[in-house]
Amino acid sequence: MNVTQPIAQKLNDSASARWTALIIVSFTMMMGYYVTDLLSPLEKILTAPTAQGGLGWSADDYGFFSGSYGLINVFLLMLFFGGIILDKLGIRFTGVLSTALMVVGVLIKYVAVSTDFHGAVFSLGSFHLPMSAAVACLGFAIFGVGCEITGITISKTITKWFTGHELALAMGVQVALARLGTAAALSANLPMAKATSLGIQLPVIVGAALLIAGFLGFLVYNVMDRRLDASIAAVDGESATEAAEDESFKFSDLGKIFSNPGFWLIALLCLLFYSGVFPFLKFATKLMISNYGVPEDYAGMIPGILPFGTIILTPLFGIVYDKVGKGATLMLIGSVMLTAVHFTFMLHVLPYGWFAIILMLVLGVAFALVPSAMWPSVPKIIPMKLLGSAFAIIFYIQNIGLTLVPMWIGKMNGADPTYKTSMAIFTCFGAISVLLALALLYMDKKKGYGLQSKNSK
Numbered sequence: 520m521n522v523t524q525p526i527a528q529k530l531n532d533s534a535s536a537r538w539t540a541l542i543i544v545s546f547t548m549m550m551g552y553y554v555t556d557l558l559s560p561l562e563k564i565l566t567a568p569t570a571q572g573g574l575g576w577s578a579d580d581y582g583f584f585s586g587s588y589g590l591i592n593v594f595l596l597m598l599f600f601g602g603i604i605l606d607k608l609g610i611r612f613t614g615v616l617s618t619a620l621m622v623v624g625v626l627i628k629y630v631a632v633s634t635d636f637h638g639a640v641f642s643l644g645s646f647h648l649p650m651s652a653a654v655a656c657l658g659f660a661i662f663g664v665g666c667e668i669t670g671i672t673i674s675k676t677i678t679k680w681f682t683g684h685e686l687a688l689a690m691g692v693q694v695a696l697a698r699l700g701t702a703a704a705l706s707a708n709l710p711m712a713k714a715t716s717l718g719i720q721l722p723v724i725v726g727a728a729l730l731i732a733g734f735l736g737f738l739v740y741n742v743m744d745r746r747l748d749a750s751i752a753a754v755d756g757e758s759a760t761e762a763a764e765d766e767s768f769k770f771s772d773l774g775k776i777f778s779n780p781g782f783w784l785i786a787l788l789c790l791l792f793y794s795g796v797f798p799f800l801k802f803a804t805k806l807m808i809s810n811y812g813v814p815e816d817y818a819g820m821i822p823g824i825l826p827f828g829t830i831i832l833t834p835l836f837g838i839v840y841d842k843v844g845k846g847a848t849l850m851l852i853g854s855v856m857l858t859a860v861h862f863t864f865m866l867h868v869l870p871y872g873w874f875a876i877i878l879m880l881v882l883g884v885a886f887a888l889v890p891s892a893m894w895p896s897v898p899k900i901i902p903m904k905l906l907g908s909a910f911a912i913i914f915y916i917q918n919i920g921l922t923l924v925p926m927w928i929g930k931m932n933g934a935d936p937t938y939k940t941s942m943a944i945f946t947c948f949g950a951i952s953v954l955l956a957l958a959l960l961y962m963d964k965k966k967g968y969g970l971q972s973k974n975s976k
């Protein structure tokens with residue numbers, strides 16, 4: 520008598536299971552991105568005198584606050600250690616830890632905007648900050664640790680579920696939902712702050728509530744992750760412990776990352792490209808008011824266009840990468856578009872709101888092209904067991920830019936309120952990104968990384 524044994528299947532071979540997992544973790548990350556830009560459209564209020572309902576910050580104070588997101592990550596190497604923790608202790612532990620840190624950070628930020636410090640000033644030598652700004656910086660820095668480690672955890676999570684399937688599309692969907700969080704923050708928070716007597720406090724309260732929901736969502740995902748590990752072990756015919764040991768991280772393996780030229784090109788491209796986008800968004804609302812005559816109540820909506828464009832385009836470009844390939848080419852085209860937009864902002868031609876909208880739409884396409892190809896390219900260069908550390912190093916390098924560039928731009932805008940100097944800096948970031956993308960295209964041909972090859976089997 521013949522008995523047919525059922526064929527064991529990994530949980531991620533089920534399309535419904537892997538897409539459910541993606542939506543859950545992407546929701547958590549979307550809430551993180553919403554809180555990241557919580558105060559970005561509120562610079563005008565933050566820098567208004569306290570008698571007018573503001574917090575009395577200067578342009579330099581706001582610039583320092585914007586850059587404080589990466590202070591702990593950069594100067595205490597927490598993001599680097601976060602990658603090692605991820606590779607050593609796994610997705611579930613690291614994800615819960617990092618999402619909890621995000622919640623703690625936003626609660627501290629609420630204390631900063633809701634407490635009357637009676638004009639107190641934080642001083643360290645010749646460095647001075649209003650106490651409200653100092654407490655907000657502390658909260659933002661702790662939040663930044665959690666948000667960045669959550670980011671690398673979710674990148675590794677998606678790779679775990681989608682390798683051999685629709686990896687670029689999945690990463691594109693995650694990025695698109697993250698951009699939706701950014702767009703919501705840029706578009707909704709200024710009207711929200713003006714809608715009630717709570718002022719700035721209301722957007723922070725809403726952000727904290729959404730972030731707690733994201734934390735609870737990741738706890739739900741942990742159940743799915745355990746089931747995935749069990750199914751992988753069953754198919755491979757070994758225990759979950761044995762499977763984990765086969766993929767265990769060793770510190771000596773870091774040399775494989777540091778000696779990889781393709782990895783460094785992607786890391787530097789990430790640094791320059793994102794330094795030309797995220798810091799720009801933090802100052803873009805005021806730019807629209809000052810240089811393009813956009814009414815204050817609507818100024819945040821124009822930078823908000825940028826993330827909305829990526830919501831549709833990033834998954835579409837991800838499909839192109841999955842089905843056709845040409846990842847390095849996509850990154851090159853996006854870098855060229857970034858450079859062109861910032862150069863046009865620098866020239867300040869056609870100082871009208873409608874033209875600023877066109878430029879933001881073009882920048883939105885660039886902002887979809889590069890991430891849709893960049894993040895799915897990392898697993899082609901770095902093995903799975905080192906992926907947490909690789910993403911952590913890339914995010915760490917990116918955080919150097921996200922920390923120092925806003926502080927630099929804040930000082931430049933204080934010295935040159937026409938924004939010509941700051942837009943020239945952003946243009947240079949774009950131009951160097953183009954050179955790095957060209958070098959990556961050359962290195963891919965030389966080393967055979969497969970960046971120009973499709974992802975789907």
